[in-house]
Amino acid sequence: MENARIAAVFEQVADILEILGENPFRIRSYRNAARTVGDMTGPLADMVAEGKDLTALPGIGEGLGGKVREILQSGTCETLQDLRRRLPPQVPDLLHVKGLGPKKVKVLYEQLGIKSLGDLKTAAEAGKIRDLEGMGAKTEQNILKGLATLEAEAGRIGIYEAARAVRALGRHLEDIGAVRRWQVAGSFRRRRETVGDLDVLVEASDRAKAAEAILTYQPIEDVIARGRQKVSVALAGGLQVDFRFIEAEAFGAAMMYFTGSKAHNIVLRKRARKRRLKLNEYGLFRGKRRAAGKTEEEVFKALDLPWIPPELREDRGEIAAADEGKLPKLVQRKDIRGDLHAHTTATDGANTPRQLAEAARKLGYKYLAITDHSKAVRVAGGLNAAALGRHAGRIRELDAHLDGFYLLAGVEVDILKDGRLDLPETLLGGLDWVVASIHSAFSLAQAEMTDRILAAVGSGVVHCLGHPFGRIIGRRDPIQFDVDRVFEACREAGVCLEINAYPDRLDLPDVYCKRAREMGVTMVISTDAHKIADLDLMQYGVSVARRGWLEKGDVLNTLSLSALRKRLKPS
Ligand code: DGT
Ligand code: CA
Ligand code: CA
Ligand code: ZN
Numbered sequence: 215m216e217n218a219r220i221a222a223v224f225e226q227v228a229d230i231l232e233i234l235g236e237n238p239f240r241i242r243s244y245r246n247a248a249r250t251v252g253d254m255t256g257p258l259a260d261m262v263a264e265g266k267d268l269t270a271l272p273g274i275g276e277g278l279g280g281k282v283r284e285i286l287q288s289g290t291c292e293t294l295q296d297l298r299r300r301l302p303p304q305v306p307d308l309l310h311v312k313g314l315g316p317k318k319v320k321v322l323y324e325q326l327g328i329k330s331l332g333d334l335k336t337a338a339e340a341g342k343i344r345d346l347e348g349m350g351a352k353t354e355q356n357i358l359k360g361l362a363t364l365e366a367e368a369g370r371i372g373i374y375e376a377a378r379a380v381r382a383l384g385r386h387l388e389d390i391g392a393v394r395r396w397q398v399a400g401s402f403r404r405r406r407e408t409v410g411d412l413d414v415l416v417e418a419s420d421r422a423k424a425a426e427a428i429l430t431y432q433p434i435e436d437v438i439a440r441g442r443q444k445v446s447v448a449l450a451g452g453l454q455v456d457f458r459f460i461e462a463e464a465f466g467a468a469m470m471y472f473t474g475s476k477a478h479n480i481v482l483r484k485r486a487r488k489r490r491l492k493l494n495e496y497g498l499f500r501g502k503r504r505a506a507g508k509t510e511e512e513v514f515k516a517l518d519l520p521w522i523p524p525e526l527r528e529d530r531g532e533i534a535a536a537d538e539g540k541l542p543k544l545v546q547r548k549d550i551r552g553d554l555h556a557h558t559t560a561t562d563g564a565n566t567p568r569q570l571a572e573a574a575r576k577l578g579y580k581y582l583a584i585t586d587h588s589k590a591v592r593v594a595g596g597l598n599a600a601a602l603g604r605h606a607g608r609i610r611e612l613d614a615h616l617d618g619f620y621l622l623a624g625v626e627v628d629i630l631k632d633g634r635l636d637l638p639e640t641l642l643g644g645l646d647w648v649v650a651s652i653h654s655a656f657s658l659a660q661a662e663m664t665d666r667i668l669a670a671v672g673s674g675v676v677h678c679l680g681h682p683f684g685r686i687i688g689r690r691d692p693i694q695f696d697v698d699r700v701f702e703a704c705r706e707a708g709v710c711l712e713i714n715a716y717p718d719r720l721d722l723p724d725v726y727c728k729r730a731r732e733m734g735v736t737m738v739i740s741t742d743a744h745k746i747a748d749l750d751l752m753q754y755g756v757s758v759a760r761r762g763w764l765e766k767g768d769v770l771n772t773l774s775l776s777a778l779r780k781r782l783k784p785s
Pocket of ligand 4: 626
């Protein structure tokens with residue numbers, strides 16, 4: 215059995231517990247376990263077969279370890295079966311509608327007997343939801359909107375999952391003799407947040423042999439199409455992969471065509487036509503003669519353009535910028551010198567500050583900020599003033615022993631509903647790095663939300679706004695605030711905006727990175743690590759930054775250690 219199945223069982227347990235209003239700590243432990251299992255690189259089944267100790271895994275104790283074994287044996291666990299007896303099987307699906315939390319789901323089920331997404335749509339369209347307690351016409355509208363989004367997103371998978379699929383597929387393709395070269399194009403290459411399918415271009419020495427070998431890939435569940443040009447398959451879990459066979463002379467042109475985006479391609483084709491050229495997936499043609507096609511560089515060059523990084527190919531002004539020689543020199547993963555958002559065992563993280571610092575050093579980083587939660591986040595065991603004071607003291611002591619490395623004593627302090635910070639400003643003012651984030655009251659009206667954030671930005675003790683929009687991709691909508699006013703205030707106060715690299719968040723989203731850069735705000739790319747392995751998520755934040763046109767100079771944590779110290783020194 216796959217790890218993903220085990221993780222899914224734990225998620226289902228957590229969902230049902232949440233709707234039933236059970237203990238938040240219990241819910242959290244199932245969610246954490248699901249994350250641990252989902253992130254593992256090797257099969258859990260092997261660990262069990264080898265008699266390894268599951269409790270060594272973060273978030274897995276004796277109880278959950280036993281459940282893993284139970285799921286491996288029976289495909290499910292008794293806890294889930296019991297819970298299912300208390301709630302119809304499709305009710306938890308309602309949680310996937312943006313804006314519907316467990317409390318509302320419970321009301322919908324208990325008062326209107328809504329048992330599925332279909333029931334929900336019928337009830338919302340019939341105007342039955344607006345009269346329920348705690349809901350209104352607005353909620354009803356939001357539910358319909360949420361259902362539409364869910365339909366539009368159906369079948370799309372996150373970039374993190376997609377990357378995992380690409381790595382596994384790549385190992386298979388590398389072993390095929392008839393495959394000379396392969397590359398992933400499409401939205402994956404542009405590093406969108408989610409991808410609809412994977413577009414893989416293959417140069418084969420023998421197409422029939424290559425196709426034959428590709429189709430032996432074990433996760434393939436269904437062959438959708440099989441021809442000389444293209445093989446389409448569906449993998450277990452639903453991801454579709456289109457393999458296209460491309461000749462070497464056309465590989466660059468095909469990469470351009472299938473990388474897209476569609477809108478970017480249209481503008482490029484117009485540009486070709488103006489030069490009496492024709493651009494398609496086979497090359498750039500003057501009449502019947504192929505003027506370019508082997509590499510992307512040569513095609514762009516023949517169009518009088520420099521090569522444009524895939525992340526920019528969204529028709530957001532990149533072709534005009536390239537034409538004028540004004541493409542940004544995009545920030546790269548190797549420019550990143552440290553991570554400025556991480557949680558430890560002091561709150562809801564799995565590792566100690568020392569372990570995280572050592573891991574950060576192994577990545578070649580020069581600094582790491584420890585930013586545990588403040589007390590308002592009760593389910594995470596957030597720290598009160600006294601506990602944070604002690605924690606900061608220990609971090610500084612540790613830092614004193616780390617040569618050439620700066621372990622910043624910080625916090626992720628909650629921005630309360632009224633805009634006050636969750637800890638005294640005198641304490642916060644003495645810390646090295648303060649991230650301020652919203653973890654509650656996500657649905658305030660825009661004006662109140664704007665004031666709330668402006669209060670935090672203007673406090674004088676905050677260095678960075680954490681995950682500014684508070685969204686969880688496919689699950690929780692972004693909060694509403696006056697973006698220009700907040701960004702302007704950040705620029706004035708020298709407060710940074712975080713690009714949270716956690717794949718479910720990717721927050722700031724790309725278009726707002728671009729706006730913030732234009733307004734002169736500095737960004738920070740952080741992983742929000744809850745365990746050592748999370749530090750590797752940095753690349754997903756860097757991709758967002760690149761899609762947002764950011765250069766090295768726009769990102770604070772590209773600074774050298776000494777430059778960072780100087781920048782943070784109280785003026
Ligand atoms: P996705 O899969 O929904 O995440 O997004 P993409 O961008 O990967 O789109 P996909 O897989 O439908 O097609 C891959 C690329 O192929 C797309 O970005 C541009 C190109 N392409 C596909 N269909 C058309 C088309 O009708 N016209 C043009 N100009 N390009 C197309
Ligand atoms: Ca695609
Ligand atoms: Ca496709
Ligand atoms: Zn955090």
